[in-house]
Amino acid sequence: MDFRTARQILRSEFNEYWNTVVETQAHPLFYWYDADHTGAFEMWIDRNVEGCTCDIVPYQAVSE
Numbered sequence: 001m002d003f004r005t006a007r008q009i010l011r012s013e014f015n016e017y018w019n020t021v022v023e024t025q026a027h028p029l030f031y032w033y034d035a036d037h038t039g040a041f042e043m044w045i046d047r048n049v050e051g052c053t054c055d056i057v058p059y060q061a062v063s064e
Helices: none
Strands: 003-006 009-014 020-024 030-033 042-046 056-058
Antiparallel strands (some): 003 030, 009 020, 030 042, 042 056
16 A cells, blocks of 8 residues: 545544444545655645645644
């Protein structure tokens, strides 16, 4: 596998059978991509969470 994604959870609840039901954004917030298939993933973020490739940029952590 050369990519992974993570979606923002909007709501989580249990249904009548006690199964977890999760509502998420339609598009992923984070993307991880391993271009060389070496296990070293690069992290990308779609801050607008709209799925447009023009908005997906490398993630840079902000330190204070």
